[in-house]
């Protein structure tokens with residue numbers, strides 16, 4: 316099911332009595348989630364990710380704007396009529412019911428012509444349990460299971476009615492690092508197998524990048540950029556997106572454009588034709604540095620961390636905001652006090668000093 | 678190691694002494710009194726040891742009346758007050774804006790003195806040769822037969838007593854249940870809504886199990902409290918409850934000790950032990966039933 320949000324805005328009345336201003340949690344969203352894809356909603360805490368998910372789910376109604384599932388306008392439809400399944404961060408499994416009873420719960424709500432016989436319900440529940448591989452735990456209660464298992468049960472419960480849309484709010488944040496890696500692959504697999512349009516929320520960029528077909532980067536209720544993970548990483552539209560994506564993070568320098576050249580400190584590092592002269596922000600990805608004896612960027616080395624295939628060089632430069640981290644191939648020799656770098660043009664992004672929007676060379 | 682044990686007991690000593698003086702000793706004493714036949718409190722002598730006191734109490738029409746009153750009170754007020762409190766709390770929880778105000782209003786009876794509330798009830802329900810009282814005026818207005826609730830037929834007096842008891846115990850139950858309801862994670866309700874769960878099913882399958890420990894707590898303490906009813910009846914009908922036919926078991930015990938017919942600690946002890954046996958039985962039954970229906974997180 317294709318989901319389309321059209322100029323969706325959601326504001327909450329301020330809880331603070333002194334300050335009567337409304338909190339705008341989601342500000343003028345317009346985007347399309349193609350049918351059968353896995354979309355990651357990504358952004359820092361409080362940027363309106365959960366609110367967006369609740370809007371799609373129907374637990375909140377937008378202050379203005381419209382939401383479409385396929386061609387149906389579902390803006391005013393209550394959640395139970397939308398055909399969605401949702402998994403919350405804490406899973407919200409009913410603790411007094413067994414796993415099987417939890418999965419059966421949505422099916423038992425069906426009424427009238429949709430009402431199922433006991434046997435059919437059991438079949439469907441077993442099928443959902445098989446899909447998430449918890450068939451052997453059906454008689455357990457939620458508290459007798461690990462976080463990862465509970466999360467699978469929650470997904471099974473959300474999927475058992477074959478929803479048109481599956482929504483996951485920070486599904487992995489309660490899991491430890493190893494389980495998180497494993498479970499995100501699992502989510503990817505389940506989504507592929509069922510083909511259900513899935514939206515999941517996370518504040519972990521790595522998570523979003525690794526499994527999504529499409530990511531939506533948000534900041535303070537406003538969409539910053541939408542696209543394939545690699546595209547957004549390679550071509551960020553502003554400094555926020557550049558900083559938010561990537562581990563290790565992008566290195567930010569304060570630079571300057573002078574007569575068609577990009578300067579970091581006093582050194583001209585790259586040609587930058589067509590740019591207006593003046594100060595800019597420069598973001599350089601860690602993999603954008605190439606050591607070279609006559610490279611223009613001279614940095615003082617602080618530490619060299621060998622990581623097998625790659626080497627991570629921590630160094631400083633007067634124009635850099637913080638310590639620089641460069642990931643280079645281990646073949647290079649970086650044993651001196653200083654190291655000189657050449658830059659890969661594709662890994663260097665230039666941003667306006669005021670608006671922090673991307674500036675492209677002519 | 679031994680020293681540490683000694684220290685532990687030493688720390689417990691004050692509490693143990695206190696419990697011994699004010700709980701264990703009186704209990705044992707009650708047991709002894711109840712078995713001493715023909716005990717005379719003035720001379721502190723008795724004829725023999727046996728079960729005569731129990732037999733006397735169980736054949737005393739006043740005691741049987743008291744047992745009947747108490748049982749009626751328990752059977753009527755505990756389910757009624759708990760059910761009503763649940764209903765009100767659920768309604769309160771669905772109107773967050775007015776909840777604080779209503780919570781205060783519903784809590785007022787709890788902080789009001791029993792006797793003051795009794796007085797108000799008396800004024801509402803009493804019928805004198807000169808005036809009818811508010812309730813009777815209302816009954817009259819709707820064309821009903823007026824009744825003297827305070828000094829009339831048994832059912833009328835029982836009705837007032839039950840109303841009064843429910844009124845007195847409700848605030849505490851509402852307070853407990855509203856906080857229990859507020860502590861249920863709202864995500865359960867959200868998931869249930871998304872899954873198109875009918876409201877009644879949400880209530881019975883999610884809300885009730887979640888707050889079942891609190892409901893159970895209220896039922897147990899409600900039973901125990903109602904079995905120990907006494908002061909409420911005094912507030913309504915005065916100290917001579919036997920004359921009003923509205924005595925309770927605790928009232929009977931009190932009368933046997935200090936009332937007009939007083940000075941019979943042996944009968945009082947026997948009655949108290951019978952009450953103890955009843956309460957214990959009911960509580961054990963409650964616990965057994967709860968095992969199946971109460972879910973502890």
Ligand SMILES: Nc1ncnc2c1ncn2[C@@H]1O[C@H](COP(=O)(O)OP(=O)(O)OP(=O)(O)O)[C@@H](O)[C@H]1O
Pocket residue numbers: 327328330338339340358359360361362363364365366367518
């Ligand atoms: N019911 C509400 N009433 C008032 N303000 C709200 C409400 N829900 C959310 N907000 C506000 O809306 C903004 C976005 O909240 P939201 O929960 O969507 O953030 P989020 O991106 O999910 O953050 P997190 O990663 O911490 O979960 C926040 O500033 C929050 O304070």
Ligand SMILES: [Mg+2]
Pocket residue numbers: 364365366
């Ligand atoms: Mg959130």
